[in-house]
Every structure is written in structure tokens, then in C-alpha cells.
Amino acid sequence: MPDAPPPSLDPVQLGAYFTLIEVTSLLRHAVEQQLREAGNLSYVQFQLLARLGDSPTGSHRMTDLADGVVYSRSGLTYQAGLLEKAGLVVRAPSPDDERSVTVTITDAGRALLAEVLPGHIEVVSGLLFEPLSPADVRALAALLAPVRDHIRAAPPRSAASRRRQAQ
Amino acid sequence: MPDAPPPSLDPVQLGAYFTLIEVTSLLRHAVEQQLREAGNLSYVQFQLLARLGDSPTGSHRMTDLADGVVYSRSGLTYQAGLLEKAGLVVRAPSPDDERSVTVTITDAGRALLAEVLPGHIEVVSGLLFEPLSPADVRALAALLAPVRDHIRAAPPRSAASRRRQAQ
DNA sequence: GCAGCGACGTTCGAATTCGAAGCAGTAGGC
DNA sequence: GCCTACTGCTTCGAATTCGAACGTCGCTGC
Numbered sequence: 557m558p559d560a561p562p563p564s565l566d567p568v569q570l571g572a573y574f575t576l577i578e579v580t581s582l583l584r585h586a587v588e589q590q591l592r593e594a595g596n597l598s599y600v601q602f603q604l605l606a607r608l609g610d611s612p613t614g615s616h617r618m619t620d621l622a623d624g625v626v627y628s629r630s631g632l633t634y635q636a637g638l639l640e641k642a643g644l645v646v647r648a649p650s651p652d653d654e655r656s657v658t659v660t661i662t663d664a665g666r667a668l669l670a671e672v673l674p675g676h677i678e679v680v681s682g683l684l685f686e687p688l689s690p691a692d693v694r695a696l697a698a699l700l701a702p703v704r705d706h707i708r709a710a711p712p713r714s715a716a717s718r719r720r721q722a723q
Numbered sequence: 724m725p726d727a728p729p730p731s732l733d734p735v736q737l738g739a740y741f742t743l744i745e746v747t748s749l750l751r752h753a754v755e756q757q758l759r760e761a762g763n764l765s766y767v768q769f770q771l772l773a774r775l776g777d778s779p780t781g782s783h784r785m786t787d788l789a790d791g792v793v794y795s796r797s798g799l800t801y802q803a804g805l806l807e808k809a810g811l812v813v814r815a816p817s818p819d820d821e822r823s824v825t826v827t828i829t830d831a832g833r834a835l836l837a838e839v840l841p842g843h844i845e846v847v848s849g850l851l852f853e854p855l856s857p858a859d860v861r862a863l864a865a866l867l868a869p870v871r872d873h874i875r876a877a878p879p880r881s882a883a884s885r886r887r888q889a890q
Numbered sequence: 891g892c893a894g895c896g897a898c899g900t901t902c903g904a905a906t907t908c909g910a911a912g913c914a915g916t917a918g919g920c
Numbered sequence: 921g922c923c924t925a926c927t928g929c930t931t932c933g934a935a936t937t938c939g940a941a942c943g944t945c946g947c948t949g950c
Binding site for chain 3: 617618619629630632633634637650653654655656657
């Protein structure tokens with residue numbers, strides 16, 4: 557390709573982009589406070605517990621967790637260490653693959669999750685959903701889902717060079 | 724109030740909420756890489772420069788910047804220090820209020836912003852807007868704007884206690 | 891089998907982040 | 921004019937975050 561067409565965003569796009577970032581920043585900030593007060597959890601920790609609690613088996617591999625919450629591997633190691641020290645999860649080598657580590661939520665983890673969840677939901681309800689009608693929420697979900705799939709599918713920018721580095 | 728009505732989110736709401744968080748996490752991650760490569764800027768730094776560049780005067784007060792990008796004051800002090808050391812902004816005491824500090828973008832700051840912006844826009848276009856039609860984008864903006872206003876208007880959860888801390 | 895390549899998780903060091911405490915400067919009541 | 925409360929920013933210490941380097945394990949071709 558010669559060069560990209562004048563890469564600019566029209567005002568509507570810019571507004572949507574900025575508002576998206578702003579809304580999530582604000583929401584995340586508020587939620588973080590609530591989680592800290594209610595259960596001394598950081599947002600990442602909550603996300604991890606929530607994902608584990610949602611899983612049928614109550615467990616996930618480290619890498620899948622990191623990917624799921626968009627976190628660095630080393631960061632996840634650190635957080636998993638904290639959660640384990642707090643007795644909220646357990647780490648064990650995978651049975652089938654000796655390399656990978658399986659993280660499993662404990663009963664204490666589920667209990668804490670259950671304790672924190674109502675307040676969390678209340679905050680999200682009050683801030684994010686309060687100004688939105690049920691139809692709005694459906695529309696929002698319908699708009700964002702394809703975006704998520706698209707970004708997930710997109711090669712992570714650095715992969716391009718990696719894939720064809722061997723010419 | 725006796726107690727809140729069963730605070731639960733229906734599956735659609737949950738999906739919308741999770742997708743919202745996921746999309747912005749992914750987007751932010753991708754953008755962060757691009758900014759790092761293109762101009763050695765963190766996302767916060769870019770946001771700050773962008774806000775300053777957008778301002779008619781090219782400047783803002785520290786507090787307003789921190790509020791705008793949803794950042795802690797101390798964090799902003801740190802970042803402003805970095806940007807100033809890099810010659811991208813200048814800090815000066817406000818003329819009218821001796822307490823506050825006015826941050827102003829320099830020509831070098833504008834130049835860097837201009838240099839980084841096309842790539843930034845390209846990433847956002849390719850990831851966020853690629854799966855969305857112009858109508859979708861309008862809808863998204865229309866959905867999120869009220870949410871932003873609502874959250875901005877909401878009392879910051881901790882303000883209640885601060886206001887009445889003196890008994 | 892075994893050499894080489896790739897995936898998984900951890901360790902390490904450096905940079906960033908936040909809240910609490912502190913230091914001015916400002917506004918209002920008297 | 922002062923005293924008190926409040927705002928604006930910075931400093932400080934502790935916690936978190938990431939990428940790079942590392943050790944280990946699994947998979948392929950031979």
C-alpha cells in the first residue's frame with residue numbers, strides 16, 4: 557500500500573472514542589474504591605476471582621487468565637501470589653501439561669466474591685446503567701461485542717513481524 | 724431506605740458491562756504500544772498533551788488536568804515533571820491564583836503530538852471503528868455521553884464523609 | 891531417543907501509581 | 921486586620937506494573 561488515506565477521525569468518532577475512554581476510566585475508578593472498601597480487593601483481583609467463580613471448574617490456566625483480563629504474565633504471577641497468600645485461590649501444576657499452572661478459587665474466595673458482588677453491582681448499576689434504558693443497554697452490548705471480537709481477532713501488532721521474520 | 728432491591732444485573736447488562744471493560748482494556752493496550760513506539764509516550768502523557776493541544780490557550784491548571792484524565796494529583800505532578808523535563812510542557816504559577824500551577828504545551832509538545840497522532844488515529848480506526856458503521860458510531864456516542872455526564876455529576880462516593888467529617 | 895523450537899510461568903529491576911502528610915495561598919466571618 | 925477552613929500542588933513511602941531474561945516442559949523432525 558502506498559500510504560494510508562488521510563488518517564483522521566471525524567468529530568463524531570473522536571467524541572465517541574474520548575467518551576468511551578472517559579466513561580470507563582470514571583467507572584473503573586468508582587468501582588475500585590468500592591472494592592477496596594468492601595473487600596480490600598483491587599479491580600484486577602476482583603476480575604480474576606469473578607472469572608474463576610464463573611468457570612464451571614472454578615479454575616483456569618495462568619495464561620488464559622492473563623489474556624482474559626488483559627494483563628501481563630508477570631503481573632498475573634504477582635497477583636496470583638497475593639490471592640493465594642490471602643487464601644482466595646490455590647495454584648497447582650496442571651495434570652495434563654506439566655508446564656502450566658492451574659489456578660482454582662477456594663471456598664473463601666467464593667465467599668469473598670459473594671460478599672463484594674452486591675456492592676459492586678450496585679455501583680455499576682447506579683453509574684453505568686442508571687442513564688440507560690433496557691433498550692439502550694441492549695444496543696450498547698450489540699455495538700461493543702463485534703468490536704471486542706474484532707480486536708481479539710486482530711494480530712497483536714507485534715505479531716506481524718514475528719510471523720514473517722523468517723522471511 | 725430499607726434495603727436496595729435485589730441488586731442484580733440481568734445477563735444483558737452483565738454482558739454490556741464486561742464487554743465495555745474488555746474493549747477499552749484491549750484498545751488501551753494496543754494504543755499504548757503504538758504511542759510507546761511512535762513517540763515514547765505513555766497513554767496518560769498522550770492524553771495530557773492532547774488536552775493541552777486542544778485548549779485554546781494551550782494550557783490548563785494541574786487540578787483540571789488531573790480531573791480530566793481521571794488521575795491522582797500526585798500522579799499528575801509526576802507526569803508533568805516528566806513532560807517538563809522532556810521539554811514538551813512548561814509549568815508556571817497562575818497569575819490570578821498563586822496556589823495553582825498552569826501547565827502549557829510547548830512547540831516541541833505540539834510537534835510531538837502531531838507526529839504521534841496519525842498513528843494513534845490509525846490504531847483507533849482499525850480496532851475500534853473498523854467494525855462500526857457511521858450510524859453505529861453515532862449511536863455509541865449518543866449512548867455514552869449521558870453516562871459520562873451522569874458519572875461526572877454523581878458525588879464522588881467519598882465526598883459524603885469528607886463533608887461531614889467534622890461531626 | 892534427542893536436538894531444536896516454542897509455550898508456560900517465575901524472577902528481577904526499573905518505572906509508575908496512589909494516598910497520606912505537608913506546605914503555601916485564599917476566602918469568609920468577626 | 922486576624923483566625924479558621926478550604927483549595928492546590930508537591931513530597932514521601934509503599935505497592936503495583938511491565939518487559940526482559942531465565943528455567944522448565946512439550947512437540948516435531950530426524
